[in-house]
Amino acid sequence: MDELIKYAPVLAEGFLENVKLSLVAAVASLILGTILVGMRVSPTPVLRAAATVYVNVVRNTPLTLVLAFSALGLSDQLGLVFSQEPSVNSFWIVAMGLSFYTASFVCEALRAGINTVPLGQAEAARSIGLSFFQSLRLIILPQAFRAVIAPLGSVMIAMIKNTTVATAGGYLADAAATMKEVFDTTGASIPIFIGIVIAFMALTMPIGYFTGWLSRRLAVAR
Amino acid sequence: MTENGDATPLVQMEHVNKHFGALHVLKDINLTVSRGEVLVVIGPSGGGKSTLCRTINRLETIDDGRIVFDGQVLPAEGKALARLRSDVGMVFQSFNLFAHKTIRENVTLGPVKVRRQARDAADKRAMELLERVGIAAQADKYPAQLSGGQQQRVAIARALAMDPKMILFDEPTSALDPEMVQEVLDVMIGLARDGMTMVVVTHEMGFARRAANRVVFMADGQVVEENTPDEFFTNAQTDRARDFLSKILTH
Numbered sequence: 001m002d003e004l005i006k007y008a009p010v011l012a013e014g015f016l017e018n019v020k021l022s023l024v025a026a027v028a029s030l031i032l033g034t035i036l037v038g039m040r041v042s043p044t045p046v047l048r049a050a051a052t053v054y055v056n057v058v059r060n061t062p063l064t065l066v067l068a069f070s071a072l073g074l075s076d077q078l079g080l081v082f083s084q085e086p087s088v089n090s091f092w093i094v095a096m097g098l099s100f101y102t103a104s105f106v107c108e109a110l111r112a113g114i115n116t117v118p119l120g121q122a123e124a125a126r127s128i129g130l131s132f133f134q135s136l137r138l139i140i141l142p143q144a145f146r147a148v149i150a151p152l153g154s155v156m157i158a159m160i161k162n163t164t165v166a167t168a169g170g171y172l173a174d175a176a177a178t179m180k181e182v183f184d185t186t187g188a189s190i191p192i193f194i195g196i197v198i199a200f201m202a203l204t205m206p207i208g209y210f211t212g213w214l215s216r217r218l219a220v221a222r
Numbered sequence: 223m224t225e226n227g228d229a230t231p232l233v234q235m236e237h238v239n240k241h242f243g244a245l246h247v248l249k250d251i252n253l254t255v256s257r258g259e260v261l262v263v264i265g266p267s268g269g270g271k272s273t274l275c276r277t278i279n280r281l282e283t284i285d286d287g288r289i290v291f292d293g294q295v296l297p298a299e300g301k302a303l304a305r306l307r308s309d310v311g312m313v314f315q316s317f318n319l320f321a322h323k324t325i326r327e328n329v330t331l332g333p334v335k336v337r338r339q340a341r342d343a344a345d346k347r348a349m350e351l352l353e354r355v356g357i358a359a360q361a362d363k364y365p366a367q368l369s370g371g372q373q374q375r376v377a378i379a380r381a382l383a384m385d386p387k388m389i390l391f392d393e394p395t396s397a398l399d400p401e402m403v404q405e406v407l408d409v410m411i412g413l414a415r416d417g418m419t420m421v422v423v424t425h426e427m428g429f430a431r432r433a434a435n436r437v438v439f440m441a442d443g444q445v446v447e448e449n450t451p452d453e454f455f456t457n458a459q460t461d462r463a464r465d466f467l468s469k470i471l472t473h
Contacts, residue, residue, distance in 0.1 A: 043299075118316075118318075120314060120316050121321065123281055123312075123314070123318060124312070124314065124318035124319070124377075126281065126307060127279055127307055127311075127312035128307070128308060128312075128331070128332035128380065128381075128384055129304045129305065129306075129307045129332060129384065130304065130331075130332070130336060131301070131304050134336075138331065138335065139320055139322075220321045220322045221321065221367075222366055
């Protein structure tokens with residue numbers, strides 16, 4: 001117990017990095033996933049194919065490889081640099097990789113949601129003269145989102161836990177990396193393990209409850 | 223029948239063919255709809271009535287032939303097609319009101335997003351139309367809270383809000399409980415009297431007799447007979463039509 005109290009401040013700092021990564025990846029993956037699903041259902045074959053390939057490749061690649069590729073491939077080899085400060089650069093590289101990865105799951109959850117919207121809704125939207133983009137934005141996606149709030153919550157929970165593999169992208173400041181560092185000096189400590197688990201649960205459990213509540217509240221009556 | 227003196231037909235279908243896979247659903251259809259005309263399409267199920275109706279605003283594409291609406295061949299896609307659709311109202315068998323929007327929003331969406339009307343003006347017009355179809359008191363409810371007959375009347379108001387040049391009705395009363403059919407037909411008869419151009423696919427023979435200018439009988443993908451309602455119901459010219467009528471009118 002003493003070691004948990006002693007190292008709590010550094011561990012909390014590390015955990016704060018997980019929270020920051022989660023916030024960035026949540027926003028970015030929801031936006032990117034929405035764009036991807038728009039492409040997947042679009043009438044343009046090229047867009048459909050591009051999004052399908054993207055989702056199938058990224059979703060089936062282990063996250064550690066996605067992050068390693070982001071850091072070693074995109075950043076080191078291809079020169080994608082967000083900041084001259086290495087730790088700041090790694091943060092954004094990891095946030096980007098995690099967002100790209102999570103977006104493919106967001107896209108598939110939303111696509112399942114679109115499948116719950118009756119075809120007649122799209123026909124009615126088209127028949128009053130809405131464009132494809134307008135009917136997607138005003139009619140289809142709002143109903144699709146409401147249908148998959150709970151599954152999207154699960155995607156977000158998985159994403160938050162995935163921030164702990166940030167090390168694979170060269171970012172060494174998160175709670176898991178900090179914990180390892182502490183263990184290197186003190187040896188493994190069960191209270192520290194449990195402390196970090198509780199911190200993550202405090203973050204993810206409310207998301208599960210909140211999205212469950214929200215999905216019941218916003219359910220579209222048919 | 224031609225209110226504005228324009229004698230060119232509003233819709234012209236010329237040698238229209240359509241297949242669903244191996245099934246030839248529309249066989250060389252030639253049909254015109256005049257301005258202000260109420261055309262009722264009847265016939266057995268699977269005869270291509272709904273498909274015919276849905277080709278006019280290109281919810282169904284056609285394989286060959288051509289369809290001219292208001293002097294212009296139907297655009298294949300994009301903005302031009304959206305513009306055409308905004309001029310052709312559509313009322314569906316299953317209502318298809320936007321489930322996540324209130325009744326008022328259902329009616330104002332098109333005018334605001336497609337016609338770019340100001341929200342106030344669109345709201346005011348929506349309330350007038352809802353008043354006309356007798357649903358004004360339910361304006362802030364959601365579609366699922368209304369009965370089928372009420373939903374279908376809202377769907378008619380939604381179509382009217384676009385000031386369409388014509389309205390297509392695809393079996394508008396087929397999904398309704400029997401006691402709700404008349405309230406929808408009454409609204410449609412009112413529209414017909416006001417000179418709206420209408421193509422109505424229906425099994426309601428009473429409506430066809432009262433409101434139609436012309437009846438088209440379709441079976442097996444073909445227009446078998448075109449006639450005035452009186453002639454058609456009392457003195458049908460084809461065996462196929464007489465056979466159909468004998469099955470539905472005897473009881």
